[in-house]
Amino acid sequence: MIFPFPVLLATSDVVFINKPAGLAVHPGPKTPRSLEDHLPSLALGGFVPVAAHRLDRDTSGCLAIARSRRGVKWLSAAFSERRAEKIYWAILSALPQENAGRVAAPLAKVSTAAAGWRMIVDGGGRAAATCWRVLDPALRLVEFRPETGRTHQIRxxxxxxxxxxxxxxxxxxxxxxxxxxxxLHAQSLAITLPDGQRLAVSCDPPAGWPLLNAPETQ
Structure with missing residues (x-):
């Protein structure tokens, strides 16, 4: 079986891929088919690769996968100790009034039988912070840099x-x-491993985005 999605970087312990929009990372009641179906094709031995973090089903872009038990340990530590630098691009429905800013708003999960679950800003929730800056006003293209990794945080x-x-x-x-x-697109991901090695990747948004002259990240 051949892995069907672009591989951005691969070592014996870690693989970075470009996940397509519309594909869930993990299976669920509404997503029986997921990225997990394809991860065995990245295996080098008896260990079945696992995603080290999560992107929403409809979010595309850079995703880190552990290819070994050592890779699991390394990536888990990098994300938990905030040694993972993530940059997202998004086209917004409207532009913020400022050119850049920072949102610090705690998030909590709520659920109802009628609407299902969602995340809300709640003073009793978990701390969450996101920095943003406008890249292209005409396209309403904005860069987001999450300082924390809460579910649906950027959204x-x-x-x-x-x-x-x-x-x-x-x-x-x-x-x-x-x-x-x-x-919403995970444009770049950089991870510093315990030995000090820094692995960094980036990828363009999927076809259909109005990005004729995509800006460079800084």
């Missing part, structure tokens, strides 16, 4: 400042009616 923080991500079916009201795809 909720974008909506919290009044600028939900275009196509977001949960946190953007207009998207529910339009049916347009969500425009």
């Amino acid at each position: 909720v923080h974008a909506a919290h400042i009044g600028c939900p991500i275009a196509g977001d079916p949960v946190y953007g009201d207009a998207a529910k009616a339009s049916g347009a795809p969500m425009r």
Whole structure:
């Protein structure tokens, strides 16, 4: 079996891939088919590779996968100790009033029988912070750098400042009616391993994004 998605970097312990939008990382009641179905094709021995973190089903881009038990340990430590640098690009439904800023708003999970679960800004939730800056006003293209790794963090923080991500079916009201795809992309990922080695990758947004002259990250 051949791994069907772009591999950005591969070592004997770690693999970085470009996950397509529309593919869940893990299986669930609504996503029986997931990235996990394809991970055995990245194996070098008896260890079955595992995703070291999660991207939402409709988020594309850089994802780290552990290829060995040592890789699991290394990546787990990097994410838990905040030695993973993540940059996301998003097209927003509206532009913030400022060119750059930082959102510090704790997040909590809520669930109802009618609407299912979602994340909300809640003073009693877990601390969460995200930095952002406008890359291209004409395209409403904004860069996000999460300082923490909470579920749906960027999506909720974008909506919290009044600028939900275009196509977001949960946190953007207009998207529910339009049916347009969500425009959130994990553009780059850099991880510092325990031995000091730094692994860094980046990838372009998927086809269909209006990015004729994508800006360089800084």
